[in-house]
Amino acid sequence: MGAVLQNLINKPYEHGFVTDIESDVAPKGLNEDTIRLISSKKNEPEWLLDFRLKAYQKWLTMEEPEWSNVRYPKIDFQAISYYSSPKPKKKLASMDEVDPELLRTFEKLGVPMSERAALAGVAVDVIFDSVSVATTYKKKLAEVGIIFGSFTEAVHSHPDLIKKYLGSVVPVGDNYYAALNSAVFTDGSFCYIPKGVKCPMDLSTYFRINTEESGQFERTLIIAEEGSSVSYLEGCTAPRFDTNQLHAAVVELVAMDNADIKYSTVQNWYAGDENGIGGIYNFVTKRGLAKGKNSRISWTQVETGSAITWKYPSCVLQGDNSVGEFYSVAVTNNYQQADTGTKMIHIGKNTRSTIVSKGISAGHSNNSYRGLVRIAPTAAGARNFSQCDSMLIGDLCSASTFPYIQTRNNSAKVEHEASTSKIGEDQLFYFAQRGIGSEEAVSMIINGFCKDVFQQLPMEFAVEATNLLGLKLEGSVG
Amino acid sequence: MIYQDSKTLLKIRGLCATVNNSEILKGIDLTIKSGEIHAIMGTNGSGKSTLAKVLAGHTSYEITGGTVDFEGKNLFDLAPEERARAGIFLGFQYPIEIPGVANNQFLRLAFNTAQVQQNKDELDPLEFDDLVREKMKLLEMNPDFLDRSVNENFSGGEKKRNEILQMSLLDPKIAILDETDSGLDIDALRIVSNGVNQLANKDNATILVTHYQRMLNYIVPDYVHVMDSGRIVKTGGKELALDLEKHGYDWVNIEKTAAVGA
Structure with missing residues (x-):
């Protein structure tokens, strides 16, 4: 992280609704009253309540999907509380009070000192005076007309934009979890890049999310107007614990003519213990609409956490010559399960998509790539290249690839390559014979394997992601 | 070369080993x-690799008997990477x-690991690049090989x-070269042998494991050992x-039988 970023993330969250709401929790269960409660707590306009209720009605008619290659006990949606006002976590007075295990993790990840404090929940405002930096940052974005803040804020400050785009990429009834999210989402990010503006810095959720719980049902909307560009970073490499087991986020991206959105995620949520007890279920719907001609949407994800990951960041390539990209590293260890991939929907002429997926399985885990490439009859000259590589560590894990290709235009060109490899004893012995221990060897092999994806990440992120993988796989070999 | 004031680097006594319960050594x-160069020769399956x-x-492999002393330490107390760092090098038959x-x-990682072991400074990528290119010249290697994946799509040579x-x-300290000559054409054999000769000095030792005499035209051994069925059956110059x-390997066996008979 750059110095500016480092300081910014330490800034306590001063805006939004957090401080305005008295602490209370909605009774467990989901019905129209719950949704009305959420909406009224957030002081929402009528149209947004309607949006939620419509989604809820839709959700009631839907079945929980069972087609993915993951197994978990049935979720009781009536046993969840769908609203609690965010409670500030107990602030620690100094780094000495932080769990040494967490500090060791930060050390290994190479997380900058200042950031460690923020992530560990130390009252950083006491340690760092970052107000001026944050002000500079806000000013800089405002100067070029960029709107970036919490979703809830935006509902009040920019209702027209929200009304226009919310649900425009992921309709309320798109899938079971998207419908659920649309009914009960709590907060998330909103980002608007005006025409012709190149966002002067990477936008990060660091800027927005403080140390409070961010909620189970996040909602993010990013709009890039004609000729604009933005790089957005979600998540962080530091482990994230959460009392909510079920997470179902929705992210929508819209790119107009010649606009460019790059969305990078590093996910390291609690994955459960080594026996597979606990851990977060992450059911996410992420989709980008490359609406304008020559627009580009690029997803990069490093998924290392969660007990279950169910996630297919997708691109709808509507504008002629638009480009969709998906670069993914998914690591599973112990009893983690991941079913992740992408959908590339080619509609416009000469649209292009690239898929590079690297799955790494260790322990008893199960890692699946699932991807759809669809070429519509209108997508003359469309091209896709997909590469799906799996790596196995040990004999108890599994990897699967489920590619779906649907082509309805003869001028399209679709390529798919896949490979499976295994870190072998002989490779480790070769490293050992050159004085390199097995942990370092695995880290080197894995990083070589993931190179094509890591080089898509912003640089500081890439370094941390590299370390993160080593950490996740620690002890899984030899 | 045999020196008067040489130190014992490796002392192997009664070494027995099995793989999948089958006794090989x-x-x-x-x-x-x-300072010494040893050649270990023998037929396929004699146990030399x-x-x-x-x-x-x-x-x-499982060690079922015997001892190996490396510079006063029990070799079997050391993990493979510790042996490497302590100075045992294996040139793989099939890298x-x-x-x-x-x-x-x-x-660079292998090199810097060794540097740390010897309390020397690690080299940064630029310094290392200079060093490795210098070493590569000796072996007449193409610099583009540095950017390629380790051994991937490399020719045998x-x-x-x-x-x-x-x-x-x-x-x-001890380089064990396992069939380094196999798969090499004459030019490559000369270049590789030349490299090995340049590295040999009075403080280290080389063990050449080979089928054939041809490498020994370039690297002259001080001792030649012949292995058969998991034992050293003959040692000479x-x-x-x-x-x-x-005469072929049978000649050793006949001679051995004759000696036993006499």
Whole structure:
């Protein structure tokens, strides 16, 4: 992280609704009253309540999907509380009070000192005076007309934009979890890049999310107007614990003519213990609409956490010559399960998509790539290249690839390559014979394997992601 | 070369080892002193490659008897990577391919690990690049090989040169070269042998494991040992290799039988 970023993330969250709401929790269960409660707590306009209720009605008619290659006990949606006002976590007075295990993790990840404090929940405002930096940052974005803040804020400050785009990429009834999210989402990010503006810095959720719980049902909307560009970073490499087991986020991206959105995620949520007890279920719907001609949407994800990951960041390539990209590293260890991939929907002429997926399985885990490439009859000259590589560590894990290709235009060109490899004893012995221990060897092999994806990440992120993988796989070999 | 004031580097006594419960080494005795070059010859399956791998600590083999003393330490107390750092180098008969890991990255990590072991400074990528290119010249290697993945799509000759390059970077006390000559054409054999000769000095030792006499035309051994069925059955000077070349391995066995009969 750059110095500016480092300081910014330490800034306590001063805006939004957090401080305005008295602490209370909605009774467990989901019905129209719950949704009305959420909406009224957030002081929402009528149209947004309607949006939620419509989604809820839709959700009631839907079945929980069972087609993915993951197994978990049935979720009781009536046993969840769908609203609690965010409670500030107990602030620690100094780094000495932080769990040494967490500090060791930060050390290994190479997380900058200042950031460690923020992530560990130390009252950083006491340690760092970052107000001026944050002000500079806000000013800089405002100067070029960029709107970036919490979703809830935006509902009040920019209702027209929200009304226009919310649900425009992921309709309320798109899938079971998207419908659920649309009914009960709590907060998330909103980002608007005006025409012709190149966002002067990477936008990060660091800027927005403080140390409070961010909620189970996040909602993010990013709009890039004609000729604009933005790089957005979600998540962080530091482990994230959460009392909510079920997470179902929705992210929508819209790119107009010649606009460019790059969305990078590093996910390291609690994955459960080594026996597979606990851990977060992450059911996410992420989709980008490359609406304008020559627009580009690029997803990069490093998924290392969660007990279950169910996630297919997708691109709808509507504008002629638009480009969709998906670069993914998914690591599973112990009893983690991941079913992740992408959908590339080619509609416009000469649209292009690239898929590079690297799955790494260790322990008893199960890692699946699932991807759809669809070429519509209108997508003359469309091209896709997909590469799906799996790596196995040990004999108890599994990897699967489920590619779906649907082509309805003869001028399209679709390529798919896949490979499976295994870190072998002989490779480790070769490293050992050159004085390199097995942990370092695995880290080197894995990083070589993931190179094509890591080089898509912003640089500081890439370094941390590299370390993160080593950490996740620690002890899984030899 | 045999020196008067040489030190004993490796002392193998009664070494027995099995793989999948089948006994491959059945009591090896061998002493290696600094400055010496030993050739271990024998037919396929005589156990010579197993001996090389056992010394390096390959996990597929189980030690069932005997001792190996390396500079006063019990070799079997050391993990494979610790043996490597302590100065035991194995030149692989079939060097392993590691896709996605660039050769220069791999070499630098191995080199710097050895530097740390010897309390020397690690080299940064630029310093290391200078060093490795210098070493590569000796082996007449193409610099583009640094950017390629370790051993991936290397020809047989390139792989073997890469082994010797690693040996030159790590500067081991004992280099065990397992069939380094196999798969080499005459030019490559000369280049590789030349590299090995340049690295040999009075403080280190080299063990050449080979079928053939031809490498010994370039690297002259002080001792030649003939292995058969997991034992060293004959030891002699460099002329023993020539006799073997002339008469074949059966000749040793006949001679042995004759000696026993006498």
